Amino acid sequence: MRFGESKCPFLNNILANLDLESIFEKAFNKTFGKPTLLEPQPQPVKLVPDPQMAEAGNWLKIIHHPSVTVILGGRGKGKSALGYRLLENLRWTAKPYVIGLPEHAKKLQPDWVGMAASLEDVPPEER
Numbered sequence: 001m002r003f004g005e006s007k008c009p010f011l012n013n014i015l016a017n018l019d020l021e022s023i024f025e026k027a028f029n030k031t032f033g034k035p036t037l038l039e040p041q042p043q044p045v046k047l048v049p050d051p052q053m054a055e056a057g058n059w060l061k062i063i064h065h066p067s068v069t070v071i072l073g074g075r076g077k078g079k080s081a082l083g084y085r086l087l088e089n090l091r092w093t094a095k096p097y098v099i100g101l102p103e104h105a106k107k108l109q110p111d112w113v114g115m116a117a118s119l120e121d122v123p124p125e126e127r
Contacts, residue, residue, distance in 0.1 A: 056089035
């Protein structure tokens with residue numbers, strides 16, 4: 001009796017219609033990491049510039065580190081939104097600090113934002 005044959009005629013009919021060698025080869029290749037033609041091939045990674053890094057670069061042309069930045073404007077003009085956006089964009093250049101907020105406001109700030117009562121309280125290595 002050959003590989004893929006059975007004493008049962010019904011089973012022989014089913015086995016005759018299967019390409020067992022191909023099935024075993026695909027299972028073997030999948031188990032041991034060899035790609036088969038049916039598996040999708042990895043596509044090359046497309047590098048796209050990060051828009052946030054580009055925006056941070058634009059701000060760094062205007063705001064030079066180390067510096068103190070004051071944002072002025074009328075009520076409802078977006079001072080807080082601009083300040084937070086600057087924090088997000090410039091956080092990799094130096095550790096940002098918020099000066100003069102009450103201590104209970106610390107829990108409202110991200111953990112990467114430092115707090116100090118005055119500018120003199122900011123550690124010199126983080127200025």
